[in-house]
Amino acid sequence: MRELAEQGRKVINLGEGELDFSTPDYVKRSGIEAIENDFTKYTEVTGIDELKSAIAFKLSRDSGVDYAKEQIIAASGGKQIIFNAMLATLDADDEVVIPAPYWVSYPDIVRLTGATPVIVECDRDQGFKLTPWGLREALNTNTRWLILNSPNNPTGAVYSRDELSALLDVLDDFPNILVLADDIYEHLTYEMPGISPVACRPDLAERILTVNGVSKLYAMTGWRIGYAAGPEWLIKAMTTLQSQSTTSAASMCQVAAGVALENSLDFLEPRLTELRERRDLVVAAIKAIDGLDCDTPGGAFYVYVDCRGLMGRRTPAGDALESDVDLAAYLASEAGVGVVPGTAFGLAPYLRLAYGLSREDIERAMGQITEACAALS
Ligand SMILES: Cc1ncc(COP(=O)(O)O)c(C=O)c1O
Structure with a gap:
């Protein structure tokens, strides 16, 4: 994703395990x-x-x-x-x-x-x-x-x-x-x-x-x-x-x-409210995509997306998606969105989407993922 960004591509990276909030x-x-x-x-x-x-x-x-x-x-x-x-x-x-x-x-x-x-x-x-x-x-x-x-x-x-x-x-x-x-x-x-x-x-x-x-x-x-x-x-x-x-x-x-x-954890409440909204955005968008599915996770800032339904489908270029690694590579190049394939975490085929970014970026990323998935046949 960093390489694509350096080449001047507009990318959104849902791959980083980091929140966009500031240190208090x-x-x-x-x-x-x-x-x-x-x-x-x-x-x-x-x-x-x-x-x-x-x-x-x-x-x-x-x-x-x-x-x-x-x-x-x-x-x-x-x-x-x-x-x-x-x-x-x-x-x-x-x-x-x-x-x-x-x-x-x-x-x-x-x-x-x-x-x-x-x-x-x-x-x-x-x-x-x-x-x-x-x-x-x-x-x-x-x-x-x-x-x-x-x-x-x-x-x-x-x-x-x-x-x-x-x-x-x-x-x-x-x-x-x-x-x-x-x-x-x-x-x-x-x-x-x-x-x-x-x-x-x-x-x-x-x-x-x-x-x-x-x-x-x-x-x-x-x-x-x-x-x-x-x-x-x-x-x-x-x-x-x-x-x-x-x-x-x-x-x-x-x-x-x-x-x-x-110090107290009072600073946390608005952050949790914001994170919950981001999580719900991601979950709703995933559930609306044919071939992807997920459950609503109770914590952290990750959604682990089941992509079994997309395995075997073909990209517009005619390549078959044989693994979550293929799918992640396709989403990076076609949708400009970075996600981590489940293979990296020892359970495939899944994608990990991190919602540490702003709601605006997440909405944009989910729109682009939706479009890229709709282009598969
Ligand atoms: C499950 C888990 N444990 C530990 C860490 C390590 O965090 P740090 O070294 O920043 O304290 C991470 C960071 O991503 C993590 O996801």
């Missing part, structure tokens, strides 16, 4: 002040005290679990946190259970450590969610981690308390398995509020690494601050690793993230 003003100001006050040096590896206190406050408020500072680490994004957790714990024989569709980085991070990702497909008819029996089948004595992500990227699926509890109950029979709970889209929900696995089962706090960050909720992707809370031994191992890689997250960004986390 008071958060921006705290970062600027930190720089002006010369808070520009190395910090403690796990993060400054103010940030760790804000993280502990947030986790206590939202999940009802109290963490000590030794159980918390901040890093340069949730992605670095996940990478540190996997690299610190995995050996070559280990397996990590990843429900598909999954965030693209999980399997690659696991592979980078030499361990094996075990992908469990979660179909549309099960709401793209892992079931207790699907989980049980995937577990064995080599399983080290289960990765859970709710609200989910790429489907927007949100697990209920009962669904999460049923999954965690399975793990009672496998006491050595850890859970990586990726809560990065927490609070971005539209009907049912999301719940963190550790809030469901606080008694499993010693086996759950809760991962979160400021990227999505506070529209702070560029500040690069993520964090985790979990068992002290694991945080210590991740700290050792981080001390020999990035040392710490950027000092002024830590200050700003702390301010974001310790």
